[in-house]
Amino acid sequence: MDIGYMVNSYVSLGYELADAIAKVSQDIILFKISKSSLNHNVTIKGGVVMHNISKNKRRATRDIDFDFIKYSLDDYSIKDFIEKLNEVNDNIKILINNDI
Numbered sequence: 001m002d003i004g005y006m007v008n009s010y011v012s013l014g015y016e017l018a019d020a021i022a023k024v025s026q027d028i029i030l031f032k033i034s035k036s037s038l039n040h041n042v043t044i045k046g047g048v049v050m051h052n053i054s055k056n057k058r059r060a061t062r063d064i065d066f067d068f069i070k071y072s073l074d075d076y077s078i079k080d081f082i083e084k085l086n087e088v089n090d091n092i093k094i095l096i097n098n099d100i
Contacts, residue, residue, distance in 0.1 A: 001028070009050055020064035028092055029064055032085040041071040075100045 002026060009019035020094060035040050048067035079098050086093050 001092060003028075003092075019062065026064050028090075029085070029094075031090070032088045032092075032094070033066075035088045036084045036089075038071070038081060038084050041069050043067045043069060056086075 005023045006027065007017070007020045010023050015023060030044065033039055033044075044064070044066050047063070050092060068077075068081075071081070079096065081093050082096060
């Protein structure tokens with residue numbers, strides 16, 4: 001994945017830079033979820049879904065909302081979820097920088 005190219009692609013479509021960066025981040029997370037062993041344990045909701053349905057730039061959101069299905073929400077499980085996403089071979093690693 002060429003993240004710079006992806007960001008520039010969204011900017012060329014009229015997204016503000018911060019929205020383009022957020023959109024690329026969401027694309028990466030969604031790709032990783034779809035390729036992970038936990039792809040049946042996550043439901044995407046909120047602005048990400050509305051934007052992808054409507055394709056309206058005004059519906060773009062900078063966060064991503066999802067629910068876990070039959071999956072614990074304790075800190076260990078969330079860290080395990082991130083580790084599972086990082087098993088996807090795309091040369092991109094997700095890090096947890098703060099307390100959960």
